[in-house]
Amino acid sequence: MIDRQRTPHMDRHGQRIRIGAVTYLNSKPLIEGLSALCPFADLVLDYPSRLADDLARGRLDVALIPSVEAFSDPDYEVVSDACVSTRGEVFSVKLYCRVHPGEIKTLALDEGSRTSAALTKVMLEERFGVTPKLQSLPLGQSTASCTADAVLLIGDRAMLPPQEDFHTVWDLGDEWVRWTGLPFVFAMWVARKDCALQSVPTQLSAARDAGLLHVEEISKRGSEQLHLPYDMVYRYLTRNLHFKLGPAERAGLRLFQELAASHGLAGATPLSFRGEAEEPVRPLLVTADATSLA
Numbered sequence: 277m278i279d280r281q282r283t284p285h286m287d288r289h290g291q292r293i294r295i296g297a298v299t300y301l302n303s304k305p306l307i308e309g310l311s312a313l314c315p316f317a318d319l320v321l322d323y324p325s326r327l328a329d330d331l332a333r334g335r336l337d338v339a340l341i342p343s344v345e346a347f348s349d350p351d352y353e354v355v356s357d358a359c360v361s362t363r364g365e366v367f368s369v370k371l372y373c374r375v376h377p378g379e380i381k382t383l384a385l386d387e388g389s390r391t392s393a394a395l396t397k398v399m400l401e402e403r404f405g406v407t408p409k410l411q412s413l414p415l416g417q418s419t420a421s422c423t424a425d426a427v428l429l430i431g432d433r434a435m436l437p438p439q440e441d442f443h444t445v446w447d448l449g450d451e452w453v454r455w456t457g458l459p460f461v462f463a464m465w466v467a468r469k470d471c472a473l474q475s476v477p478t479q480l481s482a483a484r485d486a487g488l489l490h491v492e493e494i495s496k497r498g499s500e501q502l503h504l505p506y507d508m509v510y511r512y513l514t515r516n517l518h519f520k521l522g523p524a525e526r527a528g529l530r531l532f533q534e535l536a537a538s539h540g541l542a543g544a545t546p547l548s549f550r551g552e553a554e555e556p557v558r559p560l561l562v563t564a565d566a567t568s569l570a
């Protein structure tokens with residue numbers, strides 16, 4: 277029989293903690309060594325949209341979910357300062373346009389995405405007054421499999437060379453940062469407020485720190501698996517992506533939430549961070565500028 281007094285890492289009445297992480301290369305530095313740091317947990321890898329659905333349905337206790345999904349439930353809480361974000365070109369989130377962005381009438385959205393899907397809709401409406409008809413691009417399919425005016429791709433397949441000549445290719449990280457002057461956070465570790473995770477939040481940050489120490493090995497493996505040059509993968513993991521949720525990233529998140537909420541794509545309840553008192557929130561829509569990145 278399990279003595280619960282002696283198994284402090286067990287939760288849900290003695291069961292193992294279920295952690296869900298993104299299956300793409302972008303998350304490898306966050307989970308390198310995580311299983312060893314959390315022997316009391318089970319780690320599941322999946323696409324971001326599925327992780328969000330599994331956390332919502334209670335099939336996971338904590339998951340690396342699309343940031344827009346963290347705004348969807350006031351009962352959610354960000355539990356770690358580890359995240360997937362960018363301060364410029366992200367390289368793996370691209371909008372492939374067959375026409376000028378202002379002329380897009382049909383938009384195919386990567387089935388694995390929630391955040392970049394919302395960001396694309398926000399940017400097209402805010403910047404061009406465009407509200408395209410939407411369709412889903414199933415996970416296994418390529419841009420060539422659909423005839424939409426624009427196709428959003430995220431993750432590993434978005435890094436591969438495009439198969440046709442497009443009118444315009446947006447790197448969504450680059451577009452956001454040049455538009456707002458703030459970083460963009462794609463994914464964060466989220467759990468329900470009442471879910472006791474024991475040492476998992478601390479271990480998530482520790483795993484990120486350890487992962488970044490092994491970024492050469494991770495890049496070598498990634499380059500072999502995706503058949504991409506090592507230098508490209510190394511640059512992706514060390515320059516394009518940032519893995520720490522700092523004050524500038526939080527400001528970017530708040531602005532994204534305000535914009536997404538104003539387009540009916542997100543809830544407006546301010547995010548909660550585990551272990552922190554809730555702060556009064558200042559609207560950012562009029563204050564975002566490049567100095568916020570400092």
Ligand SMILES: C=C(O[C@@H]1C=C(C(=O)O)C=C[C@H]1O)C(=O)O
Binds near residue numbers: 388
């Ligand atoms: C940078 C990326 O961030 C991802 C984008 C997400 C989204 O669009 O919902 C969710 C999780 C992240 O893995 C990427 O997938 O390339």
